[in-house]
Amino acid sequence: MNLRAFLDTIVLLTKSEGWELTNTSTPIIEFKNVGLSYDDNEVLKNIDLALEAGKFYTLLGPSGSGKTTILNLISGQLTPTRGDILFEGDVINDVPVEKRHMNTVFQDYGLFPNMNVFDNVAFGPSIKGMSKADIKNKVTEMLELVKLTAYADREINELSGGQKQRVAIARALANDPEVLLLDEPLSALDYKLRKEMQYELREIQQRLGITFVFVTHDQEEALAMSDWIYVMNDGVVQQNGSPEDIYDEPINHFVADFIGESNILDGVMKADYLVHFTGKDFENVDAGMRPNEQVEVVLRPEDLDLTSVENGKLVVTIDDQSFRGDYYEITAIDDDGNEWQVQATNKSTIGERVGLTFDPEDIHIMRFNESEDDFDARLESYEDDSDDVKA
Amino acid sequence: MLGKIKWANIYLWFVFILLYLPIFFLIIYSFNAGDVMQGWSGFSWKHYGELFADTRIIEIVVNTFLIAILSSLLASVIGTAGALYIYNLKQPLAKNVLLSLNNVLLVSPDVIIGASFLILFTVLGFSLGFTSVLLSHIAFSIPIVVLMVLPRLQEMNQSLVASAKDLGANNWQMLSRVVLPVISPGILAGFFMAFTYSLDDFAVTFFVTGNGFSTLSVEVYSRARQGVSLEINALSAMMFIVSLLMVIAYYIISTRAAKNKKRGAQMMLAATEGL
Numbered sequence A: 001m002n003l004r005a006f007l008d009t010i011v012l013l014t015k016s017e018g019w020e021l022t023n024t025s026t027p028i029i030e031f032k033n034v035g036l037s038y039d040d041n042e043v044l045k046n047i048d049l050a051l052e053a054g055k056f057y058t059l060l061g062p063s064g065s066g067k068t069t070i071l072n073l074i075s076g077q078l079t080p081t082r083g084d085i086l087f088e089g090d091v092i093n094d095v096p097v098e099k100r101h102m103n104t105v106f107q108d109y110g111l112f113p114n115m116n117v118f119d120n121v122a123f124g125p126s127i128k129g130m131s132k133a134d135i136k137n138k139v140t141e142m143l144e145l146v147k148l149t150a151y152a153d154r155e156i157n158e159l160s161g162g163q164k165q166r167v168a169i170a171r172a173l174a175n176d177p178e179v180l181l182l183d184e185p186l187s188a189l190d191y192k193l194r195k196e197m198q199y200e201l202r203e204i205q206q207r208l209g210i211t212f213v214f215v216t217h218d219q220e221e222a223l224a225m226s227d228w229i230y231v232m233n234d235g236v237v238q239q240n241g242s243p244e245d246i247y248d249e250p251i252n253h254f255v256a257d258f259i260g261e262s263n264i265l266d267g268v269m270k271a272d273y274l275v276h277f278t279g280k281d282f283e284n285v286d287a288g289m290r291p292n293e294q295v296e297v298v299l300r301p302e303d304l305d306l307t308s309v310e311n312g313k314l315v316v317t318i319d320d321q322s323f324r325g326d327y328y329e330i331t332a333i334d335d336d337g338n339e340w341q342v343q344a345t346n347k348s349t350i351g352e353r354v355g356l357t358f359d360p361e362d363i364h365i366m367r368f369n370e371s372e373d374d375f376d377a378r379l380e381s382y383e384d385d386s387d388d389v390k391a
Numbered sequence B: 001m002l003g004k005i006k007w008a009n010i011y012l013w014f015v016f017i018l019l020y021l022p023i024f025f026l027i028i029y030s031f032n033a034g035d036v037m038q039g040w041s042g043f044s045w046k047h048y049g050e051l052f053a054d055t056r057i058i059e060i061v062v063n064t065f066l067i068a069i070l071s072s073l074l075a076s077v078i079g080t081a082g083a084l085y086i087y088n089l090k091q092p093l094a095k096n097v098l099l100s101l102n103n104v105l106l107v108s109p110d111v112i113i114g115a116s117f118l119i120l121f122t123v124l125g126f127s128l129g130f131t132s133v134l135l136s137h138i139a140f141s142i143p144i145v146v147l148m149v150l151p152r153l154q155e156m157n158q159s160l161v162a163s164a165k166d167l168g169a170n171n172w173q174m175l176s177r178v179v180l181p182v183i184s185p186g187i188l189a190g191f192f193m194a195f196t197y198s199l200d201d202f203a204v205t206f207f208v209t210g211n212g213f214s215t216l217s218v219e220v221y222s223r224a225r226q227g228v229s230l231e232i233n234a235l236s237a238m239m240f241i242v243s244l245l246m247v248i249a250y251y252i253i254s255t256r257a258a259k260n261k262k263r264g265a266q267m268m269l270a271a272t273e274g275l
Helices: A003-024 A067-075 A116-129 A132-145 A161-173 A191-208 A219-225 A245-247 A253-258 A372-391 B002-029 B046-052 B056-086 B090-106 B110-124 B130-155 B160-167 B169-197 B204-206 B218-223 B230-257
Strands: A029-038 A040-050 A056-060 A082-087 A102-105 A178-181 A209-214 A228-233 A236-241 A264-271 A274-277 A282-283 A291-298 A305-307 A316-321 A326-332 A340-342 A354-358 A364-367
Touching: A029 A067, A029 A191, A029 A245, A040 A082, A040 A236, A056 A067, A067 A102, A067 A178, A102 A161, A102 B160, A116 A132, A161 A191, A161 A264, A178 A305, A191 A209, A191 A219, A209 A219, A219 A245, A219 A305, A219 B169, A228 A245, A228 A253, A228 B090, A236 A245, A236 A253, A253 A264, A253 A291, A264 A340, A274 A291, A305 A340, A305 B056, A326 A354, B002 B090, B002 B230, B046 B110, B046 B230, B056 B090, B056 B130, B056 B169, B056 B230, B090 B130, B110 B130, B110 B204, B130 B169, B130 B204, B160 B169, B169 B230, B204 B218, B218 B230
Parallel strands: A056 A209, A056 A228, A102 A178, A178 A209
Antiparallel strands: A029 A040, A029 A082, A228 A236, A264 A274, A264 A291, A274 A282, A291 A364, A305 A354, A316 A326, A316 A354, A326 A340
16 A cells, blocks of 8 residues: 555544544534623623534523524624634634524514515525525425415515514525524514414424524523523523423522522521521421521422411411412512412412411522532532432 | 695695696697797697707707616616615714715705816816716716615615525625615616706706707707797607606506515605606
């Protein structure tokens, strides 16, 4: 074997190995310490993300939290001032929008008013230079996917909001993106339509098996659709995890307050598995904190039950209630003056004194300024502990 | 309530009659058998015959339309490019300066523009004639086109551009397939506006026509000084009909183009009756 052939073989080997690697372990999109500033204004601070291929991700946060900025960084409409953005392991900081393997569904859809539905969906494939027959097949397939087959010849302004939404999704997907970016696409739709589209988007994502990155400020939407949620605030990822993790184990006051309804109180962790709040000690399932550490205590309204005064762990006075269809939302005040939100199945009488009860595992403890890594480590440690205890 | 509407209608008709009366007066006398505007001596096509026999006037009509079409076409291209440039400027200062320069040209008196062109052409040693008229018409039409196109761009949804890029379009594809079609009503309005301005411009043209070459407005003016021949009336009548046809053409084109759009043909230029 001559030297040239030998070298070629080596190159080939390393290449194929690299390919293996990208297929098995490299995230499809990765942020390494990404930051973005305008002049002195820091919009994003040191963001680290790792998105796996084929999953439904949600960036959740209030307006101004930086979630859309992250989306624009992924799509290439913005360039980071610090750090690296990687696509399948390659840095793409300077790759222009039109060269990235991803497409966006914009908040106001951005449909071309000078084209009908068919031509809108055909825009990407025709730019790519596909043949007429291929374009027609692609558009037909996409319109079928979003259930708009009968609307191919319609003009854009003849469509309802929901239909425009579907055209925007079909148009973005017609380019066969590896990642679909969705910028609050459902915010302009009414409640019922939004629910329907949540379900359909999830279905489309699972059918196509591509990665979705969905931006929303609606926590309900995020919980219903996502495999994984990044909760954003002030340009920082506050917490990331599965919807269940984030709902059941919020890391801090912001997350607990933003995701779902919460009763948040100040408390003291007297010892492992013993927390003190509203002047009483309660058994709980958290551990690993300093003795007498100041903490915040979270109790979800649906975990609280009303009972007789004798059976209650706390005694409260019913202050207000409103009917919500499947439950009554009750506001009650305890003897320390703390307000409690309770979801109860039975109607109460305003002014009545009742007992409030909950299980030890319903008490969730949050430490002040705990980092996500420390939080995860602590949770893991005492979850093992409690398993040991049970065993 | 009813009385109010009635008065409004009467007022409206009064204004329109007042506006159109001189033109109808002119047209009616173009059919006069006599040679003056005083006294009706019977119906005749005589002046139309004279008009078509007058090769100089026919040539001038052709020149006038040629100048109007060429200048408005070129001004539409340059003006649209200019509007796109201004629209894409990031610095507000540069944007405002350019816009102001554009608007100053629009409001400055024709006499000054005409005189300055005359000085420019003389200084450059440029011979006056068809080209000098064409160039000056293009120049004063560009700001008109910019003015008509820029609002279209500004009200265009920003995410159209983002979407086109997102779907893989390069700058040219984005421009030709999305932006230009979307702003085409503005370009069309700009074109027609520039066309009518060119067609009935007197002041600027008067300065830069030179010897021999002439456009209609300048010719009519110079002939009127020697006493109005009814041939001019015949010509004016025909120009009026042409203007009318142009208004109708603009209406049809813009409604067809805007057939499927919520916003379509806006205003029509009442100015089109021209001469």
